[in-house]
Amino acid sequence: MIFETLPTTPRAEELLDKAFSRAARSGRSKSGLEAQESMLVTASNIVSDNLENVVTSWPDFGTVDPFYRELADAVLRQSGVSRETPDGETAGVDALRGSLSEVTWASRQIREIRSEYQTKLRNADLDTGRKHRKQAFARIADILDEIEDDLLLVGTARDALRELPDIRPDEPAIVVAGYPNVGKSSFVNRVTRASNEIASYPFTTKGVQIGHFEWDRIRYQIIDTPGLLDRPEDERNDIERQAVSALEHLADAVLFLVDPSGDCGYPLDSQLELRDAVRDRFATRGVPVLTVCNKADRSRDVEADAYMSVTADEGVDDLLELAIEAVDYGPDIPPSRLDG
Template sequence: MHPITNIMNFQELHKIEDYKFYLDRAFKESKKKGHAIYLRSNGDKTSRIRTAEFEKIKVFGNEIKTQFDVITKNFPSIDSIPEFYQELIRNVLDYDKLKKSLGAIAWASQQTMLLTEEFQRKIKHTKTENEIKKIMNAYYGRASSVVKQIKENLSYVEEARRKMKEFPTIKTDLFTVAITGFPNIGKSTLLSKMTPAKPEIKNYAFTTKGLNLGYRRYGLYKVQFIDTPGVLARERKNIIEQQAYLVLKYVANIIIYVIDLTEPYPLKMQEKLLKELKQHDKPIIVYLSKTDILPKDVVATAKKKYKAYISLKELDKKIEKTINDQTWN
């Protein structure tokens, strides 16, 4: 496994096949190379077979090693990736099982090469075609057994890859503004006004099925905006809500909390969630959505109560000031 930069892209992880695929590929390459060597080699028949079979063992072992090394080297080193992804993986997957499975694949790669070297030495000393045949059968049997032993490990790593492929691609090294609040209260609309992003916006709860991302510049700084799925004030969270929580915990530098005064969710519930967000110890900017359809006195009272913002221009200035305060201190 290897470390990955702060720009995560699990979509590039290649599919892990079942153990039969790797065995079939190794046998095919081995047979092809052996045949070519036999046709080119000199000497008596036994000598030519010995040379060809020696090469077949080498090709078979190298093919298994190459394929398994690609899996272990390309898969992210869980302990080296940003904390957001570390905890997301632990929430979604069996972390210990994944680590053991990758370790088992690395073991199979190493074990296959040890067998390859052992049987190459043995075949060098053969005198008859029958001896060569016995050694080849023994090598293929033992090497195939090693590969077969990790079939469940290959299967679990592929299961993990499929789940990780659905993870959001977040730039964890960028200054980040997280937009959060209850479902269907205008978070995605706000993102579309603050950045060029065009998230799906519909008039029903839980429209945001994942994390919507947008980017814009504030002076010298490129800023990442993340519209999190609707967050409910409850202990047990589904996987999408877990992603939102982890963004707030590990990625966000500023939190914009959207309050909807039309109360699709009671204000007491929205206030409770606002209070819970303060545990993250990060700047929280309250924004009031849908104020254009409410009486001015209701908006004015709420603006004062929550020290909130209602215009995009005011909100923009507050964000820029907070960014400057954080980056220069």
């Protein structure tokens, strides 16, 4: 996952303490102007290199997969990541990119300070050299003070994003939708042999289920997102709507489960209204939405693309085959039975 390996972001005070203490040690091993220059180079390199590493550890949001771009933006907005700009306030990924830009600026400024004061030290006596080195340290400290809030923002963003579930946009994905209690979790557990992970988004109240199964040597992701596609659009907040938008980039097919028996606690008409809304939403990207009648051993009183009963273990593999045909991913290989 692209955010999982992000390193801890140093705080401005911690970075400054580290740089100046290392500089002091390097200065003690030399004498005269050589000691002053060694301290300058050591401190400036530590700060500029650490700041550069902060920036380069992040992916380029201009080229990252749209799924992760939109999902990251939703997570960061939910986490309150924002910054003031001359034009007002920005939030989410735009705020993060702005702070990363400021950190890049700071790294370059500190390199320029190093070059400027190295030149001054070459033409100075020892007392003047000490003054130049102290001036350089003061300017480095001022720059770090100027980007202190940016480093804090980057650290907050890193903490919010690195725990996201490992969903891979380059693998075919089947998203499971439908009202609560229609059997989505049971279905995901069944087709993945319970080899799935439960992870969470900050904006969901239940864990997102992510499972995998193989069919004809191709690995498929199957994802249940409680709190997102289990209720009408007008009941979702802005962050949840944006997360659904991210899923539009990810999904290759959607399985919308309905329970015509009514055991789920939601009228069939309401379930079909939500199905229609989900179908319209994903149709803008050409993502097929299949209607699946679950608990078909109790009732088949609905027009559906597939009928199954997870509890009775009926029709599950047939549904998977239908879903894989809808995904239409990879080479045209004759279908085989689900690996068991």
